[in-house]
Amino acid sequence: MNDQRIAVLCDSGTDTPEAFVHAHDVRVVPLRINYSDGTSYQSGVDITADEVIERFKDEIPTTSLPTPEAIRQALEQAKADGYEKAVIVTISSGLSATFQTAELVAHMMDDFPIVCIDTKNIGLAAGMVVQRAVELIESGVPFEELEARLTKAAENTRVFFSCKTLEYLRKGGRINEATYRLGSMLNIKPVISCDKQGYYFAVKKARGWEKALATEVKLAREWSVFFEKVRLGICCTNALDVFDEMEEKLRAAVPNALPDIQRTLISPDLLIHTGPELVGVSVIPATEEDPAR
The missing domain is CATH 3.30.1180.10 (Hypothetical Protein Tm841; Chain: A;domain 3)
Known part of the structure; x- marks a missing residue:
């Protein structure tokens, strides 16, 4: 946990490197992968990229964003683990409604300040903004400055x-x-x-x-x-x-x-x-x- 007790959350579409996630306690909320037979999986949790590719010969599945409850649970767990604030970094709002959902949940948690960052990007480019969030927090940048600085980082990525x-x-x-x-x-x-x-x-x-x-x-x-x-x-x-x-x-x-x-x-x-x-x-x-x- 960083000294400022600010949790960093992201969705699985940011492709934040796994080693970085584990080293800095980044909380990843997975998107879902859905098949026509009714089965649904958490991306990267109970289905891998290789398994998805293997099933392409039978079906190209659909994806869905994390539910508000999944995001809320991740935030509640961060709070229970001792964090006092949070930054949520998502893939582009132009490609997914994850950012809008995160903002909705953030407004419902009055006792837990949250900043939501729309990277306007996808994959590792979004993951680089996640890493920048961790870098800024661990270097002591005040919570009140994070939104502006991360928004600029996203614009330049x-x-x-x-x-x-x-x-x-x-x-x-x-x-x-x-x-x-x-x-x-x-x-x-x-x-x-x-x-x-x-x-x-x-x-x-x-x-x-x-x-x-x-x-x-x-x-x-x-x-x-x-x-x-x-x-x-x-x-x-x-x-x-x-x-x-x-x-x-x-x-x-x-x-x-x-x-x-x-x-x-x-x-x-x-x-x-x-x-x-x-x-x-x-x-x-x-x-x-x-x-x-």
């Missing part, structure tokens, strides 16, 4: 990812049928990010998979130049273990990156919407500085 197939983005309603058909016929791989409202959009379109990965690195470099120092992260699925390859390219392309480039696998709930073959990179400034633009 970017994710760039590509999928080998557009099938899952289409089935999840993230791209339309015309984009799917055209991309499939011409081998177009869009490099996707989140806009200021937290919705997916195609930053660039690359012809072929290798060019898509190269474009991710290029975009990471272009965003990184606005800051003195940045932290980088790489995320992918088990089917595409390209960590070493991507790290080598990022180190060469982003000279102002801190040495510890993070690596994480995609959570089960996220890969349902992106598919089993995804690679992405994330960038967050080392401090909450304004972009030098």
